[in-house]
Amino acid sequence: QQQVKQSPQSLIVQKGGISIINCAYENTAFDYFPWYQQFPGKGPALLIAIRPDVSEKKEGRFTISFNKSAKQFSLHIMDSQPGDSATYFCAASNGQGKLIFGQGTELSVKP
């Protein structure tokens, strides 16, 4: 079963625009929610992460918004750049150290 559902599957954004990727989870025991970024030919790399005791975390142009009651979290990329074009994965962990990943979103930022 898919415990973390991610949408959209693909996203095209103009340079300078805002990219938004959404994830929903089922297991209320999850306590850690990272986002990974993957460029072609590379493994995923940790981008930003949040714990459920905060509703938002910002690092540069990347922001995670977290809604505990709705069991949803999202990644916002402000002022999107062509170099942000990659596949993005959300994930969740319940403290046992293993991550459950979403299906992935292929982001393309057009110049």
Place this chain on the structure above:
Amino acid sequence: DVKVTQSSRYLVKRTGEKVFLECVQDMDHENMFWYRQDPGLGLRLIYFSYDVKMKEKGDIPEGYSVSREKKERFSLILESASTNQTSMYLCASRPTGIDYGYTFGSGTRLTVV
């Protein structure tokens, strides 16, 4: 620079062959993981290990086994390769006791014909 190294970037094997995928990390991490990545399905956990000689099944262990004889090396074994095991395989490692930031290798793209 810390690294997770997967021995092969591309691999083509025949149906029924026994296949070994090797992963080595140089960060002294206790925890290691094998995922497979398929379009539209994301990353799915096959097996993981918290310590030498320890292994635990992930979400899709059928048709796979693993070996961890040394801390730095975690091997994924396909006992009898089948075409539905054609996929990208990703190895990752993580230290114990801090936020769960995985370090991934670059992946092995396996094609079973």
